[in-house]
Amino acid sequence: MHAKTDSEVTSLAASSPARSPRRPVYYVQSPSRDSHDGEKTATSFHSTPVLSPMGSPPHSHASLGHHSRESSSSRFSGSRKITPNDASRAPHGKSQKSWKQPDMIEEEGLLSEEDHHKPLPRRCYVLAFVLGFILLFSFFSLILWGASKPMKPKITMKSIKFDHLAVQAGSDATGVATDMISLSSTVKFTYRNTGTFFGVHVSSTPLDLLYSEIVIGSGEMKEFHQSRNSQRTVSVAVTGDRIALYGSGEGLSSSTGAPTIPVQLKLSFELRSRAYVLGKLVKPKFNKKIDCSLTLNPKHINATIPLTNSCTYD
Structure with a gap:
């Protein structure tokens, strides 16, 4: 083996990069x-x-x-x-800061709305309920009153019967001499309540029998109650005892005391009816003025005189 020169080492390092240090x-x-x-x-x-x-x-x-x-x-x-x-x-602080401000604004808005819309006191509700009930009850009563007004009672005069009639000479309470008349009679009429949902209480003024504007006989009708949609026949006794005629009875006197000529008479009275629609709260009234003209024939004493076609109703 021989030692490597510097040039060989350099070329080896360049050709083998994988073996270079990390x-x-x-x-x-x-x-x-x-x-x-x-x-x-x-x-x-x-x-x-x-x-x-x-x-x-x-x-x-x-x-x-x-x-x-x-x-x-x-x-x-x-x-x-x-x-x-x-x-x-x-971070917790930054996130809460970014969302806290709108929540606070919304909460303040709700609080301000609650301040503007505070609930009313209980007594206001009670007062409103009482006023509403009164108005509703008044409206209902007005409807009943309007519905009952057309249902007027129907009255029909039937007849009159003279049981006794006499004219005699006499004197009044002051001692003045004059003719005196006495009579007894019975008046009949029918009363019909046309109301379908209420009864009526019926009363009357005295039934006056007049001769030349002088009341020669009078009668009191007994008060009664008529139930709904029903009728009855009413009889009233009309009598007079020693009624002074003064100068009006010249043609009536006779030796027997009975009149010898026909006598023109008038029967007059007012019939009053009060309906009880809603107890004593709704009480419509029906008043009827009745006038009947009749002619008494001396031959018709103790006989029934019809009044059906000789009366007016006001």
């Missing part, structure tokens, strides 16, 4: 502009090896510079895009 490897880590780019920086740290200046060829520096510019630009653009994952990885 050069140290350096890694360059660019500073992150934002804490959200931690994950990308770690990726760049593992994917960008840089040879030391001592062992790298000249063209590797150029490629390193170009690669560094691209990686830094990509990191810069990536740092502007914040994803929900990045926000969750952000």
Whole structure:
């Protein structure tokens, strides 16, 4: 074996690069502009090896510079895009600060709305309920009143019968001489309640029998209650005892005391009806003024005189 010269060693080293000693490897880590780019920086740290200046060829520096510019630009653009994952990885203080302000504004808005829309006191609701009930009840009562008004009672005069009639000479309470008349009769009429949902209470003024505007007989009708959609026949006794006629009874007197000529009479009274639609709260009234004209023939004493076609109802 012979010793190798320096030129041989140099040529051997150039022809066998695999056997050259391992050069140290350096890694360059660019500073992150934002804490959200931690994950990308770690990726760049593992994917960008840089040879030391001592062992790298000249063209590797150029490629390193170009690669560094691209990686830094990509990191810069990536740092502007914040994803929900990045926000969750952000430091606790900074994330809370970025989301706390809108929450506080929204909460303050809700509080201000609650201040403007405070609930009314309970007494206001009670008062509103009472007023509403009164209005509703009044409206309902008005409807019932309007529905009951057309349902007026129907009254039909039937007849009158004179049981006794006599004219005699006499004197009044002051001692003035005059003719005196006495009579007894019975008046009949039918009363019909046409109301389909209410009963009526019926009363009347005195039934007056007049001769020449003088009341020669009167009768009181007993009050009664008529149920809904029903009718009855009412009989009222009309009597008079020693009623002074003064100068009006000249043609009526006779030796027997009975009139000898027909006598024109008038029967007048007012019938009052009060309906109870809703207890004592809704009570429509129905008043009827009745006037009947009749002629008493002396031959018709103790006979029934019809009144169907001789009466007016107002």
